Amino acid sequence: MTMTVPTPSKPWQPTSKNRIENVLVVVAAFVLAGLSVEFTGLSGKLGFFISLFIALLVLNFSFHYLQRGTAAAKDSLLQVLAVMAIVITLIPIVSIVVTVIAKGYKGLHWGILTKDMALASVNDPIANGGLLHALVGTIMMVGGALILSFPIGVLTALYLTEIRGSLTRPIKFLVQAMSGVPSIVAGLFILSSLVYPVTKELSGLMGSLALTILMIPTIARTAEEMLHLIPNELREAGVALGGTQWRTVAGVVLPAARSGLVTAIILGIARIIGETAPLLLVSGGGDALNLNPTEGAMGSLPYYIWKSFLTGGTPEAAARAWAGMLVLLSFIFILFGLARYLSGRKVA
């Protein structure tokens, strides 16, 4: 008597035959698209992309129709559309990053970290002048905005997670609405409330204040999410040990959310570091290094890029702008990497 031993298998997974067939369909679509660009009126990248798209849809549909009928064929259409959509989403980001690196590295030199543009114009050779004033200005303005918006953002988040008063819903909405305030309106607000009636002068501090308005909602929302992640048992334990709410929040909840709060700070910085419109209105945008935020025009990275593009016109000016963009983009990459790293760690 023979005994049948069932071999473990996964019938729901595609077999290697399925996989090969799928790859063949895709290859056939590419070949068809190539042929249609070669022999019909369609031309260029767009022509190729469109014919590839149509070929994929048609081939997938007919292949699955022949194999498994109408329902499966329609299902395969959705899959093609979804994959196409994600490809279309990714094309710009790849193009942007490649463009910035390819055009930006030409404008890099060691002097950009030690020189400002006080004695150089944007059309001078690249070796003249640098980014020092813009870097210092951006750091000071972002730092100022951070000092103001971090406490406000965290208090808002604490209200939404710890106090949970009757105003929770409205405040949630207002924070959401605040994140939708157009950046130029933030600039106009600082102009109308402080610059014209009080200081009568553009300065780095005004830039900081405008950026604060844009930074608060990001910090508040991220911090709120992070505080929601703290298990309620921790709060209950704090209260059960006899702590008041204040002691529980200060001694248990906030320390537990430390890395989450740092993430909130980082995302807030990433949100405003490239913000241009309000700085064009209120920071003055000087070319010389200015260490005093309350007096005089202060340069910034976005302003520098903007100015190089719009007032230049020579290849040197463009190279400067792209180099500035490269520096800005690297900041954002670094900040984002940090945020990923921190939020990837488990809550303490």
Place this chain on the structure above:
Amino acid sequence: MSVELSERPAPPAPREITTKPRKSDQIFRAVVTTGGMASLVILGLIALFLSIKGVHILAEEKFGFITGSTWEVVTDETGNIVQSQFGIGAMLIGTMLCALIAIIVGVPISVLSALYLTFYADGRVKKFLISVIDLMAAFPSLLFGFWGFIVFMSSAEYWAKLLNKFLGFIPFFDVPAPIFERSPFIAGLVLAIMIIPIVTSISREIFDQTPLDRIQAAYALGATKLAMIKAVVIPFGRGGIIGGAMLGLGRAMGETVAVYTVLNVVYQINWQVLFGAGGNVASLILLKFGEAGPYEVDALMAAGLILFLLTLLVNAIADFLINRFGGKGR
């Protein structure tokens, strides 16, 4: 064996049990509540100060400010203002037009991308793609603007010409003169690229909330992925997706720098999206600000106020839709 104390300490008096918070907690709650009010205060102040500066312009121009499409200040030799007329009608329509193009192009792509991320991608690919898209959402608008102007413009111009060639009989795609550069169409496409990451991540979060039991029930009944998505995911997430689209609309309407670099701002109402002339409130403010005298700045403040109220309205609708429908089923 016991130790005799010469004096027994008095037993501690039982603590009074009360639900009234202690002094420290009262202070804590007061401080946090005050801090929580910050968003309300700031939004209120924005409306207040922009109104203070801009209200006399609005009073002068009345509805003409919203419907009119001239923006001119005539001054005599000494710099006194002889005559002025401010109307942002063309700019408002232009803003809407660009934002609508962004929504029409961007939202379907975003929703399909979100479907891919939620139901097709798995494991590492999914994680990687999500972080790439989040990163893209953090790119500054300046970057999109200059990339749009220098890299994207030539391709988009070619697409516009194709559209015009084959669909030119539709009034929207007609052009009075063959100028395809810096059109609302191109600005709308750049805005679409900017809002895709935002709308994608909102849609993805909403799709993620679809109850697993319903998804599995659909599969158990023999549904394909398409049938499952049509029967379970879309009805569940429809409101949330519309809300996400509105949020994208709000972003697209308030965008300044990217539109300014890509769009050719012209003071006339233009419905022909492929033609290189359009309007945009935020760009108008940036464009006119540098050369504006005090009186004209007040008019720009009024324009800013209108833009602020408009985005606030759009955000309110978005918030309502997301909260009403997001996270709940039928």
